[in-house]
Structures are given as C-alpha cells and as structure tokens.
Amino acid sequence: MSTTATRTVAAPEFVPPAAAAPGIAVNAEKLSIRFGEGEGATVALADIDLTVGRGDFVSLIGPSGCGKTTLLRAIADLVQPTSGTLRVNGMTPDQARLARAYGYVFQAPALLPWRTVARNIMLPLEIMGMARARRRAEAAQYLDLVGLRDFARKFPWQLSGGMQQRVSIARALSFKPSLLLMDEPFGALDEITRDGLNLHLHDLWARTGLTGVFVTHSIPEAVFLSTHIMVMSARPGRVVEVIESTLPRRRRLEDRETPEFLALSRRVRDALHLGYGHV
C-alpha cells in the first residue's frame, strides 16, 4: 500500500526567499532501497512515493527499522536507491549534494572536537571557499540565531548536549540551504531540553521559510513541528498514511493541549498501530 501525498501550497506570507516560486523540494516515485544481494538482502524501503513542497515541514515517523533514516539518507545522497526515481530541487540527489542544496543534522551533534564552536559553524563555509571575513560574519549571525553568541570560543565538549545540537543546526543552516534534513536530532536529549529546541526549530522554520524533512520517534514532536506527517511501517519500509496537519502554521508549546492537537496525535497513533500490524 502506498499513498501519494497531495498538498496545498504553503501560506503566502511565509514564502521563503530561497524558493520564491512555489514548487516541489523533494519528489520520490516508486523509490526502493535494498541492502545486500541475493537471499541475505534486506528491503529497507519498498515503493515509496513522497512529495515535499517548498516551505513544508514533513516528519517521517514509524517503528525502528522502517527505513525513515534510510529515506532521509537517500535524499542526501548518502545511500543510493535501488530503483525508482528521486528528485531534490528538481535535480538528482547527487547533483543536489554537489550544489549544496541541503543542510543535514545527524542524530549526534558530530561537531569536530578540535574546532571551537564558531569554527565548527565555519567548517562548511570554509569547504565551500568563502572568504575568511565573510565566514566570521556568517558564523556570528547563525550563533545569534541559535542563541549561543557567548559560546563562540568554547569547544564543543565544553557545552551541554542540547547546546551542541543547536550548534549543529546552526552549522547546517550557515550556508543557507533551502532544505534542512534532520535525523532524530533531539533523540538523545531530555524532555525539557527537547521542548525548548522544538520551539526553537519551529520559530526558525517559520521565520526563514525553509523546507524541513524531519525523522522522529516522538508523536508530539512530529505533530508540533509538521505541516505533513508521513507514517511508515517496518520491514519492508512502506508509507502507511500521510496526514496533513490541521493546525495553524504558527504554533506555541501550549497548543499541545488543544483538542485539535490531541485529535491529530490520535490519528498519527492509529496509523502507527496500523504500521505495527504489518510486522
């Protein structure tokens, strides 16, 4: 069973500068990924259809082993699809990667311990050949954005886990990609820190008009952040349902107690149970 996501275009006041024209950021058709060959092969993803519009925030949620991380990695050209087509900003994932079209946030901060926080944020800019003075200015700006201006000269291991993950988000945004891919970025953090970062990320997204693809295990997180929630089932990874959010575009943490939010959570949970039924 596969579902094609059809969607409405994002609200006009949030049209991002990077994608002035409404369009499609990520498009997958009949995407399948197998690891290994012959009898020992595992099918990570089977016939996935997915469309992410510009300015959308799509969460991928599902049981462990449903291939949500693999899907994200395929979009980032870190894994190669076995069959089907995949387009990122209208390009192949490889071309999109070489065009530095997306920023990627990993499960762990993956900051280089020998660089200060500021120089970690400058790392992609350095690789992309930006001049030193501009690099500095950009890094300072993004440190401000994630509220870590005072920590520029600290080393990553001198920061708490939540701060480290904020640095890694700033690093992913520093070269102004139009697409932000996040793989359970807050999975290892405690609930309170996680709430704070969710709000932070939501504000960032709403202010910049980014497109987000977000992998998570947490239903409230997915519902709070997303315009669309893609629920997946495991072995092989398939799409159970794509739920379009009925919440307003701007949200506050308190909204999580509204009946609307709870109803949406309920829908996601039901779809997840359906996915577990496949196993």
Place this chain on the structure above:
Amino acid sequence: MTATAASGTAAGGAAAATSSGAARAAQRGGAQWIMAALAMLFCTLARINLDSFGGIPWIMGGVGLVLLVAAMALFARGESRADRLASPILFGLMVIWLWEMLVVGLHVPFVILPPPSKIVEAIIGNLPILWIDFQQTYLHSVLAGYAIGCGAGFLMALAIDRSPFLQRGLTPMGQLISAMPIIGVAPIMVMWFGFGWPSKAAVVVLMTVFPMLVNTRAGLASSEAMERDLMRTYAAGYWQTLLRLRLPAAMPMIFNALKLNSTLALIGAVVAEFFGTPTRGMGFRISTEAARMNLDIVWATITVAAVAGSVSFAAIAAVERLVTFWHPSLRSGEKA
C-alpha cells in the same frame, strides 16, 4: 575506543574516591611533611656515619626507612598536586638510598654494582666523553633515523590511503614486521653503510617506519562514519576531508607512534653500536667498558641514555597536549 572507555572509568573511580580521600587527607595535619623530613635526616645521617659507628647507622637507617614508607603512605592518601608528586619522588629516593647503603655497607664488589655516589662521580668526571657519545648516538643516529623513519612511515600511510588494495596488503605486513626483532638487521646495516652513524640511523629507520605506518593508517581510519557523512553532505573533496577531518582525527594515533618510536629509536641506535662503530657512541661505551669492568662509566652512560629517553618522550608528550588537547584523555574543564 577501549582506552577512552578505560580512562573514563578510571576518572569515575577517582572521583568517587575523592570524597573519602579528602576526609582522610584532612586527618594528616602536616605529619607527612614532618615524617618525610625526619626520614631524610635519618637516612642521610645513616649514610654519612656508615663507616664509623658500627651498628648504629643501620638502626638509624631502619628508623629512616620506616618513616619514609609511612610518609609515602600518608602522601598517597592525598589528592593535591604535591601529594601526587611526593610519593614517586620519595620512592625513587628510597631506591637510590637503599642501593647506596646496601652496596657500600655490604661491600658489594664494584664490578657487580657500583653505588650511586660513584656513578654521580663518574658522570661528573667523564662529562667530555659522555658528551661526545651523546653527540654520536643521539644527535646523529637517533635524530636522523627518527626523522626519516617517522616521516617515511607517515608518507607511506598517506600514499596508500587511496588504494584499499595496497592497504590490505601492506597493513598486515607492517604489523607483522613491527613484532619482529628488527634490531637483528644491525650487523647487516653495518656491513652496508659502514661503521659510522649512518648505519645506526638506518637501523633506527627500519625500527620506526612500520609502527608509524600502522598507527597513521589506524588514525586515518579513526574518524567516525557520521563525520565522514557530514563532509560528504558538504560535497567536500578528498583533500578537504583529509585536511579538515581525517588528519586531525588521526593525531592521537600519530602521537602514540611518535612516543613509541622515540624509545625504539634510542634502543636501536644503542644496540646497533654493539656491532661495531668508531670509538665513540653510547652503545660502544656500554659494551666496551662493561667488558673492561668499568661499570661506573657504563652506569653513567646508561643514566645519560635514560635522561635522553625520558626528556625526548616528555617533549613529544608536551607537543601532543598542545595538538590533541581536545581528545577525551587530555580534556580539561569539561563543561562550561
């Protein structure tokens, strides 16, 4: 990875011990310092009077020894920097003092073991010879061989970096050769390069090149998959990834090899000189003077070798702390 985990546990254990350690340290008052001072006094008096008052110096020495051990035990309870330094220093002094007392007091023949006082005399009396030997062995053989060996090992590791085929072929060879008694090539090197220092440097090169190759390879492979993925998402090229990620990540392993090699280089140069050398060099001095039973000069030379070895090691370790300050085993001021 294992080493990191182990040091982490050790640190945890130390932290747990601190609270009770501090309590015990508080009970000491200043007793440990008084005891240490008294112990030194007694031990010194015992040595000075060793030849005059029959059994009395031995009794004084016994009292001194008991006080010394007690002071060491008290210092071992503390956690301060002085406490951590005092125990090993006192232990070193105790070994030297026991050596001196027993050798002099029991009239151990000079050819078996000279007392430390005679070794110090020999060092002072033979400074010019020791300096010439040091120049020959350390400043020529060791430094040249070490630089060439480490440099070549590093460059080889880089050269095979892009060829998994060569890596799979050369890495096991390097590991195997590292475990072999390479020192045995010394006579062959003397035959090839003559009696002068180049033959010793050649032995040093052969001893140091493979540990460096193996460690650099392991270091270059030590960056994490996630970090390499990160560089890939930036569309970073081979050289950018090497320079910005893999080489810095390899530094702890490279420094391990540099430290190991500093000891190996000195051993190689000294032992290679046993096989024939112009009439200077630390290995030459040790083997010829040992054969002539001039053990004080032998010990003096060994002292110079030991000091040279530990000073080189300490110097490399100091540079290591500057370069790999970020490594979990060296971090200070963990959280902001």
Place this chain on the structure above:
Amino acid sequence: MSESAVRKATGRILPIPTVVLVILIAWYAGAVWLNAPQAEALMDPDQPHGFWTLAQACWSMDRPVLPAPDQIVSALIDSVFGYPLSSPRNLLLQAGYTAEAAGVGLLVGLAFGVALAIGIIHVRTLDRSVMPWVIASQTIPILAIAPMLVVALGVMGITGLTPKAAIVAYLTFFPVTVGMVKGFRTPDPLQLDLMRTYSAGRGTVFAKLRWPASMAFLFPSLKVAVALAVTGAIVAEMPTGAQVGLGARLLAGSYYGQTMMMWSALIMASLLAVFGLLLVFVSERLLILRRGGRL
C-alpha cells in the same frame, strides 16, 4: 556462494600475496643492483656476458651484499637439516637456546608483572609511588643495560641461561604490569557496586570480576612482550661473546663477514617471534571461543 562473495573474499586475500610478490621482485632486482659490482669483478672480463648471466651470478654469490631470497631459504634449510641436531652449526639448536631464554624470561616477567599489578590495584601507596616509575620506564632504553647485566652476573659466576632470562624478564615485566593494571581496572563502577551488594570480599571481586575482565588486556600485552622477549634474548646473546644462541650467530656472522650466516640467523629469529605470536594468538582465539565470541 554467489559471485560477489567470491569477489569479496579474493579482494581481502589477494592483496597480501601481491604485495609479497612485489617485494620479492624488488628484492631480486635489489640483489642485482647491490651485488653487480662484486659479481662483475669476479667474472672473466674477456668473456662477453649478457645481463642474464650477470643476474645469475649476483643471485648465487658466496658473500653477497644482499643475498637473493632463494639463497636465504636454502641456507636456512641447510643449516637446519644439514647438521645433526646436536651440532652447534645447527640453527635449530641455536634457535632453541634463544627460545629457552626468551620463554623462561617471559614467564618470569609475566609472573612478576601480574603480581605487581595486583599489588598496585589493591595498595594505594604502591599505586602512587611505584606506578609512575613503571610508566616512566617505558620511555628509557632499558635494553642498554643488557651487556652490563651479563657482565655483573658473570662476575658472580652466573652464566648461560640465567643472565639472558633475567634481561628478558626485566624487559617484559613493565609492559605486562602496565597492561594488567589497566585490565584489572576495567570493571565499571556498576559492576563493582553489584559485587558490593553481594558483600563480596576483595579476593572474590578479583577472581570473579577483575581477573576475567583483564583478559582483554592480557593478550595485547603478551603480544608486545613476546616481541620484546625475542629481541631481548638476542641482544643478551650479543655483547659478551656468548657462545650460543641466534644473537651469537648474528655477531659471529658479522665478525667473519659471513653474510648468509647473518641472514639465516635473522630470519630464524623472525620465525621465532612469529611462532611466539602465533601461540599467543591461538590461546587468545581459544579463550574467545570459550567466551562465546568476544573477550
């Protein structure tokens, strides 16, 4: 087995023989290059000779600068099977002397190393006062004392196996101590707390927790110690005109310019080290098997 599995297996195994082959070819080439001046001098200058004749002459000299690998192999075979086992010219006998010194010394060093490590983890004073010296000893060329130890023990009338084994024991003792102290300290606080809830004594904690946990550190230390033991035994046989052992053969070869003697002693010493490593490796494997796949 699928085709890709075959390809994978050959991809893993093939590089080693390839590299060995390249080294052999380079070795033969190097032998021609290094031996050519001497070989040409020995040849009849009036007889014209091609490169092949020269190469063959280079590969079969009596006292080459660099012997060809097949020469070394045949010299090795000759020195092992060409003489009765009781003859001092039998290299196997000489290797036996060296192996004996290395083995005895290693066992003594191991016993002392483990004993000191046990003391260090249980007695705080030992830990603080002795451990820094054990670590510092890794930075100095201990092997340099070998000639002196042989002389001093010789004066006391102790010769033969004992001085060699003493040097080996002294060399191997330090890495074993350092490795075992680390190993005995690997159990984490949780495991130690668990033993505490059973009100286990120090002896029980050691037997049930520390000793089994230390095995992962024992074998790496042993591998280092084996390499050191063979090196130490050879060096101990060198400086004093010792009569027996591979070190003595190396020295004699170097004295009399007997190239083949040196090379076969060197290769024999390497084989000895490899054999020792193999023993450690096999016992490690056996223990790993008994523990269900990991140490």
